[in-house]
Amino acid sequence: MSSDIMRAARMHGKGKPLVIDEIDRPSVRPTEVLVRVKACGMVPNLQNVLEKWDELAPDLPLPEMPAIFGLDVSGEVVSTGDRVTDFQPGDRVYVNPLRACGSCSACRNGHHLDCERMILNGYFGIKPESAALFKDYRYGGYAEYMPAPQDSLVRLPDNLDFSTAARLGYLGTAYRALKRGKAGPGKTVLINGITGTLGLGAVALALALGVRQILGTARNESLFERVKQLAEPGRIEILKSGEESADEWSQRVTEGRGVDIAIDALNPGAPPEPMKEAIKTLNRGGCLVNVGMVSEEVPLDVFWMMSNNISHIGSCWFSTEQGQEMADLVGAGALDLSFYENKAYPLERINDAVDGTEDRSGGFTNIVITP
Secondary structure: OOOOOOEEEEEEOOOOOEEEEEEEOOOOOOOOOEEEEEEEEEOHHHHOOOOHHHHHOOOOOOOOEEEEEOOOOOEEEEOOOOOOOOOOOOOEEOOOEOOOOOOHHHHHHHHHHHHOEEEEEOOOOOOHHHHHHHHHOOOOOOOOOEEOOOOOHHEEEOOOOHHHHHHHHHHHHHHHHHHHHOOOOOOOOEEEOOOOOHHHHHHHHHHHHHOOEEEEEEHHHHHHHHHHOOOOOOOOOEEEOOOOOOHHHHHHOOOOOOOOEEOOOOOOOOOOHHHHHHOOEEEEEEEEOOOOOOOOOOOOHHHHHHHHOOOOOOOOOOOOOHHHHHHHHOOOOOOOOOOOOOEEEEEEHHHHHHHHOOOOOOEEEEEEEEE
């Protein structure tokens, strides 16, 4: 194959298998680098996106077909644009897929996560107007190479392998939620969906941030002990969903302290009741941060929330700065991600990987594509 050609897995039509195509290797703009993809994470929800996105979220745009998906890329820099100053060929990086327009009021104030046209490169946009950004960022991570803006790059420490680094997207979502809730030493955190992809990442990060106690709710009881083993006995406690009132249970296991922060990290299709219960576990001044996929309306006792200074925050994705903080925590030995079970597929088997997202040990399994 010519050095100007690369292989990419592309979607040519709704519900159809991805096709391995040979296409021109992308060039880079002055402030971009070209990354040789070493690993790209497989989003557990990708099968739904490929098969029925127009039913699930008809107002949220996808990249134009034939489309290259692939959200979480880690790899090596192979070339740089003329105005790239701090990265060189051979650097190990993670690529934050957040792309912003740069011109709306939020962007001009430095709040790119609040951009009115934000997209997640290799996945979807947040508003119909987001579609225009996909014309500038057409290359996701299910390819041998992808261009990336220099301000999207997270420098990886030597002790963070490429496959695990491809999990930084889900970890980052959980990390920002914890930071927005002001998690830290002395705090108690409740995680709805603690055994899932987002929830398990929240556990690892909460431990790294030094929280005192982690409570969790989940349905997959077979994984409870594995999650508890991530910390010393008694620091992590888990309630099987529906077995008992989360409010009463949390009061008992915290000896009446209650919960400072609740993270809702439930999977798509989750009912609203667990979120309602999580809010009631909060002590005065507590905060619930939602990063999950509860799509139904959730009735709230707003008078009780006002009277008790309770906050409810929605949090979507994370900044490159926060991505670097996580990588640095790994580099310093404070964040332990060794529990991940990396399951790698070559690019040629990407459709097998898409089908295999249901065969996972909860959040412990990390499916990646290695072009």
